[in-house]
Amino acid sequence: MYTILHAIAGYFFLVLIVRVLTRRPGAQLTPFEFVIVFLIGGVIILTTVGNDRSETNSVCAVVTIVLLHRLVSWLKIRFPSFGKVVDGIPLVLLKDGKWQTETMERMRLQDTDVMAAARNKGVKTLAEIKYAILERNGAISIIQSKS
């Protein structure tokens, strides 16, 4: 029982940490961010399992977490405002030739990051970009100005 409660609390706490810490999860975490997430995550994992080292305990914990994940997924669809809290919202970085400096600063991004995403699309210069949007999952979407 303790494991299940701990798993639930741990899951939400981890989502919070990853959300607050970064908008570039997975392969795009900087080494520093990666280490932090791993350390914090590791601590939560160990304390969730606790002194119960049986398979039974681990299976129950994982089943709980997966159910929780499904519940949160469903909640995100049903209550879009909840989705905003859990996943974040897309943010505009560049609009009509003007950088949204506050957003850039807060998300700790530079023009080089935006340009890297643009090059990925085959865009050659910053001037060709009409909009640059930081998506919820950390990817940067480029909408070119048609000329």
Add this chain to the structure above:
Amino acid sequence: MAAVLRALFGYCFLIFMVRIAGRRPGKQITPFEFVLIFFIGGVTLTPMVGDDRSLSNALCIIMTIGITHSLIAWLKQRFPAFGRVVDGTPLLLLAKGEWQVETMRRMRLQDDDVMALARDQGLQTLEEIDYAVLERNGEISIIKAS
């Protein structure tokens, strides 16, 4: 011996769980999914190690996981039916102007999800799409109308 069994079970269990949990469409992993995989992975590995913190145990577990992984890869190649169970199958979402409603509903997708990816490829309206396919890894492939 017990460690080998646990490692085998743990690996298969994890694959099964990730398959069941499903994923939102898109190439990138969201923070949300990252947490899920990380957490369940960590919780699964703990009983594998148990109270045996020796290097031998670690190597034994790692080798079991490696061998199981190769074995499953080989099985997928040899028996396509097995591959379907483990990886899933591509699913048609949109065909010649007709949404495959059942698939969309069951995969909890909306037309907006498909349109977002179409926009990514430079398309502007749904009419420009001939076929939209949900790939096994969650990506949506758009085939443009010619």
Add this chain to the structure above:
Amino acid sequence: MPAQATKPVEDTIAKVNDEVAVGSDLEFQRKWWRFTRLVWIVFPLIVVADLLGCFGRGPLANARIQTRDGSLDVKYERIERFSSPSILRIQFGPAAIHDGKIQLWMDESLIRSLGNQRIIPQPAASAIGKNGVLYTFDATALPAASAFSLEPIKPGIFHLRMHVPGCEELNLTIYVMP
């Protein structure tokens, strides 16, 4: 270098509308969807069962058994978990105490399978024999109890027998989950 083995490209991937090779298998997918519905029903059942203690560590797992002659009153977990600590408590009755000593014989599965770690308090003496151990505790007056901390070393079904010499024997069936 030997030539690469080749095979001509055949139409192996199923087409939609005879146009686009998608390889979609809706038949299979429908079966899969049915299967996942089952899974989503079973999972909450597993969680509830765990909370209730069906897999150990919960209200349903706690058990209590007594001898009719009042010598032993044992509180234990009938469902244990492998490699996870738990406590087995024994309360002794008037029939158990003789000349300031309480003797208790426990089956060897206590040590061999259930992984007894500590006995609280330490018995004054222990003697092995008859596939078990005979513990002798110094006792002053009732009520008197002792606790055995367990950490099962293998999963399975075990029978733990115990008795105070001269009194009724108890046979506990303990299931150890993996």
